[in-house]
Amino acid sequence: MKNFSTRAASSLLVRSAAVAALVCATLAPAQAATNCTFRPNAPDQHRVVKGDTLWDISGTFLEHPWCWPQVWGMNRDEIRNPHWIYPGQIIYFDRAHGRLTLTRPGAPDANAGQPPLTRLSPQLRTEGMGPDGAVPSIPAAAIEPFLTQPLVVEAGALDATPRIAATQEERVWLGEGNRAYVRGDLRGATSFQVFRPGKQMIDPDTGKVAAWEAAFVGTVRVVSVAKPGVDVHTVEVTRSLQEMGVGDRLLPMPPAPVRNYVPHAPAQPVAGRVMAVPDEMINASQNQVVAVNRGSLDGLDVGAVLQLYHLGQTVTDPGSKGFLGFGKDKLRLPDEQIGELFIFRVFGHVSYGLIMQVTGPVRIGDVAKSPE
Structure with a gap:
């Protein structure tokens, strides 16, 4: 796909003074959200390092990183009173309460003067790098060129x-x-x-x-x-x-882009297809942007997460009856899930999405649909 390039815009990112910063606090019980469960091998703690994103950190603890607003008990409209996470801080897994916290579980007076659960309010804001340095929700550099340019x-x-x-x-x-x-x-x-x-x-x-x-x-x-x-x-x-x-x-000139990325499943079932991949490439991979043939008029909004699948093929059943290969039954194979797509810019019937996790190449024609 000519001109649809993250590489071509990388020089613009170097000059850009805008970065996305993350807002977060304590997790609510994971059991409160469907399909939002902790990984069986989730560690007891994670030290935040430069280059981390909230998606990466959540994936260390959760089976489905995109559902962190749900398991953290977050209201999508609640973005006040932020608590920032910075490199060097430690996030602890409080197994007794099924949540994450910035305070070591069992520490004396850990919750003194605090409610039983502190809601997290993840939010992205645009500001200079400066001394802030808070970790972003998703890799901001990968999507910045696509926020304001037509493409x-x-x-x-x-x-x-x-x-x-x-x-x-x-x-x-x-x-x-x-x-x-x-x-x-x-x-x-x-x-x-x-x-x-x-x-x-x-x-x-x-x-x-x-x-x-x-x-x-x-x-x-x-x-x-x-x-x-x-x-x-x-x-x-x-x-x-x-x-x-x-x-x-x-x-x-478009209005200032929305950068309050709160991952969530679409409000209504969405089933679309990948329509374009970067440059003249055949495949796309993790942290690359693709276009899908669904948009706001189809039920997508900024922050929606779709699952990516290779479209199931139709093959001949070699064990079915037929003559010299003719008349044999056809078998429709299931779609194979290969990753997740984070929607960050939405038009009427077209959207941009960032590939977050993949186990195989993403191709034009691949299925992109609501999480199951």
Whole structure:
């Protein structure tokens, strides 16, 4: 998938001053949440080290790391009074109470003046690295480029987008500070992202166009809107990442991305397919981003977790009756689970997801559905 690359955006991450920080405290009993159980070999404690994520830490103790908000008794809307976890701290497994704590179990006066259970309020916030250093919920660097850049534009979204119709001084390509003329309805917006439509993305279920690849080429600002008798608006290039020119499309600058990632199962059953993998690759692996053919109109929201499966094949039953190989029964093999997908950006019928755990390669056409 051309232009759908985490590598291409890595240089942007180096310059980015934003990181995600984690909010957390004590676990509620694991038995309170369905399928959220502690691992039989869960350790008594874990020392947090630089590079840890909440997902990693939870996976040390839990069978399903994504369900930590449930086993920690967290209300998805409750994000006040945070307690930060930093490298060097120790998380203890209080086996007697089926919870995790930052206080060694059995320590004298460990709960003095505290309620029996302190709710954890996991939250991500955007701020400079500075001295904070709290561990993030998921690998923030892997998804940062996908939070604000178009990369995937849904079918139909192109129909009414403004486009660069001409350039000042008939320039072939535009750079920062150059001006261009745009035709189309700006709908009152003054800042735009500029992208170049690419190849079609086909929905594996329907065979129809679900979205278009889009190369993010830069940003522009409106200098002046079209006056009576003039057909175009004037814009100025404020940022140029690739060659920008006539025919490129404009989308309004998106609002600040949501970074309050609270993993949860979708509110309604969702069954979709992987529609795109990075670059021209055949497979995707852990901590890579893929696109699926389901979105907000299908029941997905930010933080939803889907299970990934290889689609079960249909094979011939060699033991069934037939003549010279003809007429034998066909067997539908079960889908094979290979990992989990964390949804972090959602459109109408398309979403981005970060592959969190995999036991095999993720391919276009693989099944992505609600946890069972």
